[in-house]
Amino acid sequence: MIIIKEIAALQKILLSYLSGEKSIGFVPTMGALHSGHLRLVSESIHQNTCTVVSIFVNPAQFNDQKDYEKYPKTLEADIYKLEQAGTTILFLPTVEEIYPNGFETNLHYNLGKLDTLLEGFYRPGHFQGVCRVVHRLLEIVKPHHLYMGQKDYQQCMVVQWLIKEFHLPLVLHITPTERAANGLALSSRNLRLSANGLEKAVAIFNALTYIKKNLTTLPINTLKSNAISSLLEAGFDKIDYISICHATTLNEINNYETNIPTVILAAAFLENVRLIDNMLVN
Ligand SMILES: Nc1ncnc2c1ncn2[C@@H]1O[C@H](COP(=O)(O)OP(=O)(O)OP(=O)(O)O)[C@@H](O)[C@H]1O
Numbered sequence: 001m002i003i004i005k006e007i008a009a010l011q012k013i014l015l016s017y018l019s020g021e022k023s024i025g026f027v028p029t030m031g032a033l034h035s036g037h038l039r040l041v042s043e044s045i046h047q048n049t050c051t052v053v054s055i056f057v058n059p060a061q062f063n064d065q066k067d068y069e070k071y072p073k074t075l076e077a078d079i080y081k082l083e084q085a086g087t088t089i090l091f092l093p094t095v096e097e098i099y100p101n102g103f104e105t106n107l108h109y110n111l112g113k114l115d116t117l118l119e120g121f122y123r124p125g126h127f128q129g130v131c132r133v134v135h136r137l138l139e140i141v142k143p144h145h146l147y148m149g150q151k152d153y154q155q156c157m158v159v160q161w162l163i164k165e166f167h168l169p170l171v172l173h174i175t176p177t178e179r180a181a182n183g184l185a186l187s188s189r190n191l192r193l194s195a196n197g198l199e200k201a202v203a204i205f206n207a208l209t210y211i212k213k214n215l216t217t218l219p220i221n222t223l224k225s226n227a228i229s230s231l232l233e234a235g236f237d238k239i240d241y242i243s244i245c246h247a248t249t250l251n252e253i254n255n256y257e258t259n260i261p262t263v264i265l266a267a268a269f270l271e272n273v274r275l276i277d278n279m280l281v282n
């Protein structure tokens with residue numbers, strides 16, 4: 001595996017992968033890698049001649065400075081895991097490489113509702129920051145295939161919008177959420193939980209499972225309030241949302257019908273750590 005920090009050096013190496021039958025797969029990450037990330041990496045390795053993984057904790061997408069400062073960092077272990085997995089190139093840019101002109105920008109991505117619903121609402125500016133960094137990384141790496149996780153459901157919709165809006169010539173592959181044996185979605189932020197918190201955190205998966213199982217028999221409002229109560233009882237401190245939405249528009253569903261593609265999404269705080277998860281229904 002080649003480790004590269006500079007854009008110019010990366011692009012020089014990638015030139016040889018841009019022609020003929022060769023293809024570049026790209027997995028952007030913020031590091032503190034777990035099996036969910038490695039699943040994306042392994043999918044890319046199987047489908048491409050070159051797999052680029054980036055680790056960059058993007059300051060522009062954090063609406064909460066403390067969350068940024070406390071974001072877990074495990075670089076040595078990450079390098080080992082990526083090497084073992086068979087990654088071709090690890091790109092480790094600095095903030096200056098990604099944002100040479102600083103943070104001020106006139107660029108605004110017209111994400112519409114995606115910017116004001118759910119994660120967009122509770123993390124103001126978050127998706128603008130995600131668009132900025134993903135757009136920049138895609139222009140640098142120029143991958144044929146991009147791999148992202150369903151765990152960040154709304155983020156996948158945002159990136160799909162970005163690809164369409166800017167006519168980016170690549171395919172987005174969305175990989176199902178990798179979970180621990182008890183169902184907890186793997187997440188880098190889980191590293192910030194105590195052993196006790198890690199056990200309690202599964203309540204978020206259990207709440208989504210409860211809603212999914214009972215969608216055809218109980219009213220939506222009852223499902224949501226029971227799910228919220230179960231999270232509070234489990235020890236969650238604050239719930240941003242538990243929403244039952246149309247899977248392609250993210251419009252809230254008030255009366256479930258089996259023919260409506262549906263996704264249940266949740267975001268809640270445990271031990272001051274904000275966790276998200278989601279579950280597709282049909
Ligand atoms: N459990 C998972 N299964 C599959 N993909 C995942 C999982 N967790 C994260 N990913 C994907 O990995 C990519 C990089 O995510 P990121 O580095 O932010 O890790 P993360 O675990 O989502 O961190 P955090 O939850 O703390 O934000 C994203 O496309 C994300 O959706």
Ligand SMILES: CC(C)(CO)[C@@H](O)C(=O)[O-]
Binds near residue numbers: 030134
């Ligand atoms: C896509 C991403 C790497 C952009 O910083 C980040 O939002 C993430 O890890 O999901």
Ligand code: BAL
Binds near residue numbers: 152
């Ligand atoms: N995994 C999504 C990136 C973030 O929470 O900022």
